[in-house]
Amino acid sequence: MPEGVTSAWMQLRGTATVQCQEGSFRLGRGEWILLDHRSQPCVQSDRLGICMGLHFGTDALTALGEGANSLYAGRGRMCRDDMQIALRLRRRLDLVPDGRVTLRNDLRPLLLLMADLQRDIATLSLRCPxxxxxxxxxxxxxxxxxxxxxxxxxxxxxxxxxxxxxxxxxxxxxxxxxxxxxxxxxxxxxxxxxxxxxxxxxxxxx
Incomplete structure (x- = not known):
């Protein structure tokens, strides 16, 4: 993936290895990682694995709307319900007419899900100077x-x-x-x- 693109990866089945500027990470089922625009990740899933990836530019926070949490580089885990929501939202993208996915209308629900998964980080950010x-x-x-x-x-x-x-x-x-x-x-x-x-x-x- 080229530099300048922020990416998020959710492991829905099996495992995957992520190589990027920050190092090497192994994702298991239910784990996610969000990488900033300098990371240039290379993701390799195992033979039966499903790793769902999103990539977006600097206008992502604008699409989230006022009052939404920021998106941060980091890692974490999803519960089963969150995994099912992520998969359902991803399948909805396949139904977009002409395959023209827009950030504001189509990716926004997935970005909001990611922001919700990072709510612990958002809470800690309140302690920052x-x-x-x-x-x-x-x-x-x-x-x-x-x-x-x-x-x-x-x-x-x-x-x-x-x-x-x-x-x-x-x-x-x-x-x-x-x-x-x-x-x-x-x-x-x-x-x-x-x-x-x-x-x-x-x-x-x-």
Missing amino acids: GRSLTQRAGFMARLQVSRLHLEGHPQLDHRVDDLASVAGVPARYFSRVSRPCTGCRRYRSPGGCGWIMRYGCCGRGR
């Missing part, structure tokens, strides 16, 4: 990209400086605000050469 909800959401989006980078390379110990660089914020500031905003924890590295980060689970979306 910023004078407005838009500023807080923007900061959370940066933290979520760094979190995916950490989770996509589980074999590595990630220095705070490196994750702050991914998020595009100063390391000291990142270290201070990332724990209350995302639930991450900071540890002294075994070699004593700095601080490393670990994340715990954050529910449906993380």
